[in-house]
Amino acid sequence: MSAFFQNAGSNPCDPFGESEIQCHVNEHAQMAVNVSSVDEVHASLDFAREHNVRIIIKNTHEYMGKSAPARGTLSLWTHHLSSSEVIPNYQSQNHNGSALRLGAGTMGSDAVRVAHENGLRIVAGFCPSVGIAWGYTQGGGQGPLSSSYGMAADQVLEWEVVTADGLHIIASPTQHTKLCWALSGGGRGCFCICHICHRPGISRRRTRGRRQYAWQEELPALLDCGATAGYAILNDPITIEGIQTAAEMETLLAPLKSRLDDLHIRYTLQVSSEVNFYNHYRKYQGPLPWGAYPVGQLFGGRLIPRVELDERRHSLLATVRRITEETRAFLGFIALNINQTQKGITPVQPVADNAVLPAWRYAALTVLAQSVWNYSAPRADGLSRAEGMTQVVGPALKRHAGVGPAVGSYMNEADFQLEDWQVEFYGAHWDILRGVKYRWDPEGSFWAPLGVDSEKWKLEKEGRLCKVG
Numbered sequence: 453m454s455a456f457f458q459n460a461g462s463n464p465c466d467p468f469g470e471s472e473i474q475c476h477v478n479e480h481a482q483m484a485v486n487v488s489s490v491d492e493v494h495a496s497l498d499f500a501r502e503h504n505v506r507i508i509i510k511n512t513h514e515y516m517g518k519s520a521p522a523r524g525t526l527s528l529w530t531h532h533l534s535s536s537e538v539i540p541n542y543q544s545q546n547h548n549g550s551a552l553r554l555g556a557g558t559m560g561s562d563a564v565r566v567a568h569e570n571g572l573r574i575v576a577g578f579c580p581s582v583g584i585a586w587g588y589t590q591g592g593g594q595g596p597l598s599s600s601y602g603m604a605a606d607q608v609l610e611w612e613v614v615t616a617d618g619l620h621i622i623a624s625p626t627q628h629t630k631l632c633w634a635l636s637g638g639g640r641g642c643f644c645i646c647h648i649c650h651r652p653g654i655s656r657r658r659t660r661g662r663r664q665y666a667w668q669e670e671l672p673a674l675l676d677c678g679a680t681a682g683y684a685i686l687n688d689p690i691t692i693e694g695i696q697t698a699a700e701m702e703t704l705l706a707p708l709k710s711r712l713d714d715l716h717i718r719y720t721l722q723v724s725s726e727v728n729f730y731n732h733y734r735k736y737q738g739p740l741p742w743g744a745y746p747v748g749q750l751f752g753g754r755l756i757p758r759v760e761l762d763e764r765r766h767s768l769l770a771t772v773r774r775i776t777e778e779t780r781a782f783l784g785f786i787a788l789n790i791n792q793t794q795k796g797i798t799p800v801q802p803v804a805d806n807a808v809l810p811a812w813r814y815a816a817l818t819v820l821a822q823s824v825w826n827y828s829a830p831r832a833d834g835l836s837r838a839e840g841m842t843q844v845v846g847p848a849l850k851r852h853a854g855v856g857p858a859v860g861s862y863m864n865e866a867d868f869q870l871e872d873w874q875v876e877f878y879g880a881h882w883d884i885l886r887g888v889k890y891r892w893d894p895e896g897s898f899w900a901p902l903g904v905d906s907e908k909w910k911l912e913k914e915g916r917l918c919k920v921g
């Protein structure tokens with residue numbers, strides 16, 4: 453959980469602080485269940501209903517306080533509902549062939565490994581320890597294979613769920629269709645809880661660079677060839693993945709190399725090729741199963757449409773420079789091509805229409821603005837960094853927002869203080885999602901901050917969760 457939420461409340465307590473400082477549970481949940489079976493889910497739901505408490509689900513880790521439980525809520529920890537099973541001959545109207553059935557607690561690294569052992573690939577996050585089956589996929593889910601297969605939510609065949617009134621059902625494109633639509637990209641922790649069936653894909657490379665201008669100029673061409681690229685405005689390497697062979701990658705990078713040479717910019721370029729995606733994932737996202745991504749930092753960000761990269765990239769870079777000069781945030785980027793519009797390939801279509809934020813289909817970049825939490829500084833330091841994210845970074849990036857359906861921010865990697873989060877995270881789907889929430893959880897048994905209908909409840913002083921009005 454982000455440091456901001458670990459330490460929130462009237463008596464902030466740093467878990468890494470001096471041992472003599474007394475910590476209290478305070479605002480955090482005082483009731484939690486380490487869920488290990490569907491029966492325990494049923495029993496927890498009964499308890500919550502009987503005692504009129506909200507349920508907050510926690511799986512792995514996240515940045516926005518969505519799994520940070522409030523006092524008086526019942527926290528369900530699903531991490532140990534971990535299982536990955538290959539179904540060799542899954543049959544449905546939308547897919548006939550292999551499928552992966554993943555338990556609610558399964559981490560991306562386990563799913564990638566099991567897929568690999570069966571000659572398959574799956575859209576998991578860059579961070580191997582992100583839980584793949586729920587928060588990640590419900591929020592959309594981007595990763596190294598996004599330019600090859602789209603979003604993780606696009607690959608969902610069905611969801612096995614326990615609903616607020618205790619029904620144990622399958623939601624798929626042919627049964628309980630609206631629920632399936634909403635779960636696939638429409639937000640987290642709000643409709644019901646459990647397992648997922650995923651359509652896998654049937655079964656690459658790294659570079660170093662420095663000057664962002666040259667890089668941004670060449671980026672559109674790389675996206676058009678199906679690359680997914682991760683980079684940061686730091687001294688970090690740029691990584692580009694998703695191109696089939698080392699020779700192809702060398703060809704693609706030739707214009708960038710000659711541009712850097714012309715500018716007399718020094719760089720180191722490494723092109724490597726692995727025999728399969730799992731080896732690549734293990735090499736660059738490992739050590740598996742956890743990976744090396746930090747969890748504590750503050751987050752912000754926004755989806756930047758392709759048109760900004762094509763037509764206004766210099767102004768975009770000026771914004772990036774301004775942010776890094778005026779705040780203590782640094783910027784990471786994932787460049788991707790969800791629609792797989794590269795020439796000569798047939799895009800892998802989503803299994804069915806879903807609630808993934810439409811802005812993803814227009815995006816060339818998801819900006820991951822981050823500010824490192826300093827555990828040795830007073831909490832005021834963290835609060836001022838969070839303010840910088842909301843007051844400076846967000847508005848500056850907004851200048852590069854798209855229009856209409858291209859507007860949006862990734863609900864899993866964004867600023868938790870965003871004011872117009874309903875539009876930013878859910879876009880035109882908001883009203884339909886509210887209808888699904890009303891149909892499947894009218895009493896609001898499941899609650900997640902920034903989730904659909906979460907604004908009907910308010911966290912009061914001392915962390916009490918009270919109904920508004």
Ligand SMILES: Cc1cc2nc3c(=O)[nH]c(=O)nc-3n(C[C@H](O)[C@H](O)[C@H](O)COP(=O)(O)OP(=O)(O)OC[C@H]3O[C@@H](n4cnc5c(N)ncnc54)[C@H](O)[C@@H]3O)c2cc1C
Pocket residue numbers: 508509510511512513514515518519530556576577578579582583584585586587588589591592593594595640641642644645646745746747864865899900901
């Ligand atoms: C270090 C780090 C790296 C990340 N890297 C990536 C990345 O590469 N790509 C990417 O797309 N995202 C990434 N994320 C964001 C990630 O997608 C979210 O944190 C996501 O919420 C994790 O999913 P989870 O299942 O572990 O849910 P949690 O984070 O535990 O919970 C998040 C929300 O999901 C809900 N939820 C969880 N399980 C269930 C369930 N069984 N039923 C109903 N609701 C449930 C919770 O109620 C909560 O609202 C990263 C996050 C971190 C912290």
